[in-house]
Amino acid sequence: MVWPFSGKGKAADALTTLSAPSWHCASCGGEHHGLIDLASRAPDYWPSHDPYEPNDALPAALAEERNFLSEDFCVIAGKHFFVRSVLEIPVRGLDQVFAFGCWGTLSRDHFDAYAARFDSGDYGEEGPWYSWLSNILRPYVADLPLGCAMHLRSGRQRPRLRVEDDHHPLAIAQEVGISPEEMLAIYDTYGHRPEPL
Numbered sequence: 055m056v057w058p059f060s061g062k063g064k065a066a067d068a069l070t071t072l073s074a075p076s077w078h079c080a081s082c083g084g085e086h087h088g089l090i091d092l093a094s095r096a097p098d099y100w101p102s103h104d105p106y107e108p109n110d111a112l113p114a115a116l117a118e119e120r121n122f123l124s125e126d127f128c129v130i131a132g133k134h135f136f137v138r139s140v141l142e143i144p145v146r147g148l149d150q151v152f153a154f155g156c157w158g159t160l161s162r163d164h165f166d167a168y169a170a171r172f173d174s175g176d177y178g179e180e181g182p183w184y185s186w187l188s189n190i191l192r193p194y195v196a197d198l199p200l201g202c203a204m205h206l207r208s209g210r211q212r213p214r215l216r217v218e219d220d221h222h223p224l225a226i227a228q229e230v231g232i233s234p235e236e237m238l239a240i241y242d243t244y245g246h247r248p249e250p251l
Contacts, residue, residue, distance in 0.1 A: 076088075080247040091153040092154055092155065094157060127169060135162055136160070141156050141217075156189040161183075194223050202216055
């Protein structure tokens with residue numbers, strides 16, 4: 055199968071495109087290097103477009119039971135707690151793994167435990183914790199929430215989400231990987247349409 059690149063009148067093998075040192079994005083105009091990750095700025099439930107607050111403002115937001123969004127933490131109405139995570143999907147034929155940067159829920163107790171050790175990044179043997187995926191991830195997730203296991207990682211690496219329902223299309227993608235053509239289709243969906251340099 056070949057991947058068509060509009061605007062150039064050319065076609066290229068999807069694996070070759072993703073393996074190339076760099077590629078030009080026909081949508082955003084940028085030059086990307088190899089496989090790039092995609093990220094959601096906030097949980098889909100986040101009610102505003104307010105800028106990020108610093109992480110160290112979290113304790114005050116929790117005390118005030120107010121909405122809060124930083125690069126790593128989100129609280130809505132003082133009752134719903136989210137942390138930035140990654141959901142990884144292998145791409146067949148590539149050594150690098152693609153990751154959706156997304157948000158997962160935590161119970162208040164687990165959220166507090168995660169936040170308390172965030173700076174040290176030392177979670178010992180804790181987890182996995184139950185989490186609800188809180189972003190639509192096209193084309194795999196159209197309805198929220200989706201149950202996941204959140205696996206903590208040391209060294210301030212963001213936790214990994216793994217879909218719990220083994221029969222869900224996203225769980226299957228995480229297990230067996232996706233084709234390079236499917237990867238390019240995801241980029242196109244999210245506004246990063248490759249074309250050869």
